[in-house]
Amino acid sequence: MRATAVTLAVGALALTAPTADATPSSGVTGTIISKTTADGKDYVVREITIAPGGSTGWHHHLGTLHGVIRGGTxxxxxxxxxxxxxxxxxxxxVEQPGRDNVHVGRNLGTTPVVLDVLYVLPEGAPLSVDSPNPGCDFQ
Incomplete structure (x- = not known):
């Protein structure tokens, strides 16, 4: 029984572990405002703040994101x-879904960037999927 629990726990960690060469975010915080699931899709409203000099890290999404910049650049x-x-x-x-749409968001300014974002994702999908730097000389 204990071996089964350990195996399941290790498997779960493997499924949620970031990509080995992923570029982690820095200076980013997020707060989920609401989450609703309907017809196999998750609708998540989130406020994201990126500190000056911060970066989302390279990533992509499994669904479309719609956002508005509330402050900063x-x-x-x-x-x-x-x-x-x-x-x-x-x-x-608007950020389109899929591995073909890997991107990074950066705050090169001196004030925080604040975004309001609506994620439209397949039910149970993560908010984002980490990706390695594709070879750009910036984070």
Whole structure:
């Protein structure tokens, strides 16, 4: 019985462990405001704050995200290292799902970036999936 419990616990850790070469976030905090599940989808509203100099780390999502920048300026890059947006207060942002949409959000400014985000995910999916740096010379 104990061996089975240990095996299940180790298996669960393996499923939730970050990618070995993942780039962790830094200076990021998030608070879930609400979560609802309907028709096989999770709808999660979350406030995210990125401190000056902070980064989300490279990641992707399994569903679409819709957000609004409430404060600060978010610099957003795609996996080919190109800049795909500089989002200032009041700007909307949409992040498409899938491994083909690996990206990083960075706060290059001196004030916190605050975002309100709606995640539309498959039921039970994580908010994000860590990814390794695709070879860009920034985090």
């Amino acid at each position: 978010l610099t957003h890059n795609k996996a080919d290292c190109s800049l795909d947006g500089i989002y200032e207060t009041g700007s909307p942002i």
